[in-house]
Amino acid sequence: MSFKNYYKSCGLGLVLLFSALCAAARDGVAVVVDVVSYDKARAELNDYVKALEQKQGYKVYVVVDRWQVPDSIRAELMALHTQKHDAIVGAVLVGDIPVPMVRDAQYLTSAFKMDQTVNHRESSVPSDRFYDDFSLRFRPLGKDDTLPYYYYSLTAEGAQKLSPDIFSGRIRPTDAGGTSRYDKLRAYLRKATAAKLNPERFRSVFVFTGDGSISESMPAHIDEFRGLMEHFPQLAATPEAFSYMNYDDATPIRFRMMNEMMRPYLSLAMLHHHGDWDTQYLNMRTNDNLTINEIQKWGFRPNARCVVFDACFNGSFHRDDCIANEYIFSNGKTVATLAGSVNIIQDKWYDRYLGLLACGVSIGYINQHTAYLEGHVIGDPTFAFLPTPPCKGSADLLCRDMLEHASHYTDKALLQTLRTSPLATVRLQAFTMLTDRRSSVLDDAIITALDDNYEMLQRFAVNTMAKRGSERLIPAFARLLTRTNLSKRVAFNADQAIQFFNKQLLVKAVDSCLAQMEGRLVKADSFCTAVRGQVEKMGGRWDSDIMSLLNDSLDHKHALRQAGYMRIYCPAYLLPKVAKYTLRCTDNDVRKALLDVMGWHGMAYTSDVCLKVVHKMATDQQLPQDVRDEARRCELRIIN
Structure with missing residues (x-):
């Protein structure tokens, strides 16, 4: 594809090239690429841009970074986002784009908590929120001595919560594994372009669960599958649409998992396990894990078009290699992944809005609206399936409506939705919105959600209750602690929550609940002793x-x-x-x-x-x- 070159002056030496103008206003996308990658993969990049324009309808701006300074790239993206016509809604970071290492912002991560006096490389968060969230303000702290890392402190001048203005994604090949980064880049761009030229409908979902995931709680996993039916109602009658695998289904499990991931028409894989930058810990008890070396040894070619790594460090794109990179740069058909650059928390809504994939929404949009400091699209963020007509009342379409028209939903209306919606994920959306608002009815929402029949919502309510700590919540908390059949993960989180409440008040409330139960308990003494013992052990510990x-x-x-x-x-x-x-x-x-x-x-x-x-x-x-x-x-x- 030929480009009409347009040179825009920029004090830091950026050259902006963009495609020919079209009369109708379109959503714009910036493709940011380093000089060498642009030169080495120009033909493949041109084809990719052409597909973005002609098949997905974007107005594409190709930004060639000639100075390798994050601030200059961010300034250009901000300018492109605020222009009056064809403003960008996303950015694709291609090749050796400098890595912002963010400090003083650990509260914006899901789990990363490290003493910042230790090594800067380890105690900073590699994050492209620097490039996509313009409400944040940063103070430069200098460049790493040897690596393309630029350190920044999040300052008090900007926002203290995440709300990305655009979506973003990383395509950052390296020379790891004996293959040139430019060979990898050319091959990947051909794959991403082919996915646009021959778009597919969403067909199937695969879920893998490793050992130790969500306390290995069976109700949690049962309700996860229940949630999938709400995310993807289009697949209710589709043969082989849903497949599941647990770490103990076979020994070893990694070969069975790889075989399933290589199914030709697999749309989405969601992988729950522990992880590191170079390892998927599938079964740590038997050392049955999948490493980068194993991936290369067995010629693993994952075909799931999108992969969610619900695991720590699998998306450490700043390193010489990482698991997510191995997936997208393989010879399989994986185009995009969602992964974390540092450690992540298990108790998060990992599949929020994923049902929109079947409706033709890009994976970048989904990551944009579920943002953590460490969460990234590794691969093409513009990747999208052909839209499949959703069933009436699709949960994720309702959730998107609630998100995009949040001002139309009063706290009272959200509380009513939480109490009455027949869709579990819609109830979870209502609860999450009330939590994000720190609503005046938050205590009422927590009390309601503690009794919800959807395990994830009940679990999130327990975690929010611990953060809230209100004395008004103690009677409901005591009722939860004295239930005879909590899920393992809810029970674990409830035990942890004890330490955040006034011990004397909680003991009194628990005793009141137990007094009402003794007539219907087998071995009442041992049950009551166990509950009281946990409150005694955890209460007031700090x-x-x-x-x-x-x-x-x-x-x-x-x-x-x-x-x-x-x-x-x-x-x-x-x-x-x-x-x-x-x-x-x-x-x-x-x-x-x-x-x-x-x-x-x-x-x-x-x-x-x-x-x-x-x-x-x-x-x-x-x-x-x-x-x-x-x-x-x-x-x-x-x-x-």
């Missing part, structure tokens, strides 16, 4: 440690260490004392650490007390600038 800090009993080093724990382990009922101490604390390091702590607990029922204190500190001109900056950051996190 009180003395936190109070030792607030009573000035710790030296500087141990005070900072304790503050680090308190980012996760600080009950809501102690936050007012933390706020009061922070106000009088004179140790700048400890003061900033405690401001950071309060920013982690914006969901707490006592967060208003924290908000007053941090606002006062943010506007106190007598305080050092770095303390005021941390206070402002904390204030925005609580407000958001």
Whole structure:
């Protein structure tokens, strides 16, 4: 394909080339490519761009990065997104595009919590939110000595939550495995282009579950399959549309899993297991795992067009190689993956909006609206299936409507949806929206969701309840703790939640529930003893440690260490004392650490007390600038 070259001046040396204008306004997509990759794969890139334009209707802008500076790329993407006509809605990062390593933003990850005083490479998060979320503001910290990493601190001047303005995806081949990165890039672009020239309908889903996933809770996995029927109602009568595999279905399991992944017409694979950048831990008990070396040894060619890696580090695109890269650069038909660059939490809504794939929505759109700092599309974010007419009342279409018209849904209406919708995923959407809003009816939503018959929603309610910590929730929590048949994962999370509630009040509520149950329990004494024992063990476990800090009993080093724990382990009922101490604390390091702590607990029922204190500190001109900056950051996190 020939391009009409257009040179746009840019102080940092970017050259912008874009395709011929068309009369009708279109969604734009930026294809950002480094100089060498552009030269080495020009023909394949031209064909890819042509397919984007002619088959998917995008207006394509090819941005050739000649200086390898993230700031210059971000500035160009922002300009293309805000232009009046044919503004971009997404970006494809091709080749050796510099990697932003984000610091001071761990609260935007799902699970990554590391001391930032250790090695910068390990304690930073590789994240393309730098390129796609323009509400964030960053302070440059310099380039890595040897690697194409650029370190940035998230500042208090911008937003403190994620809301990407565009979607993005990484196509970053390396020379690992003995094949040139440019050979890999050319082959991948041919594959991605072929997927556009010969689009397919969504046909099938494969789910693999490794050992230790979601506490190996059978109700959790049963309800996962139930959710798939709501995500993909179009497949209800389709032969071989759904297939499932557990880690103990065979020994070894990796060969059976690879065979299933090589089915010719597999649309989507969702893989639950533990992971590292070079390993899929399928069965750690028997060391039955799939490594990069194993992938290459057995000539594994995954054909699932899209793959979700519900595993830590499998999407570490910044390294010389990673599992997600092995999938997309294989000779199979995998075009796009969703994967994390660092560790991820198990208790997340991993399949949120995935049903939209069957409706022709791009995988980039889905990642954009389920964003974590570490979550990325590895592969082509514009990949999309041909739309399949959805069944009436498709859950994911309803969820998308709720998302895109959120202002039309009052808190009262969302609570009513949570209480009455026959679709589990729609109820989960309503609960999630109320949680994100930190709604005034959040306690009512939690109490309702604790009794929901959808395991994932019940599990999320327990986790939100722990963050909230409201005394009003204690009676409902006590009823949950004294149920005789909780799922293993809900029970595990409930046990963990005990430590975030006033122990005396919880013991009283649990005793009241047990007193009403004793007449209908076999071996009542042992049951009651077990429940009371768990409350006794977990209740109030952090009180003395936190109070030792607030009573000035710790030296500087141990005070900072304790503050680090308190980012996760600080009950809501102690936050007012933390706020009061922070106000009088004179140790700048400890003061900033405690401001950071309060920013982690914006969901707490006592967060208003924290908000007053941090606002006062943010506007106190007598305080050092770095303390005021941390206070402002904390204030925005609580407000958001």
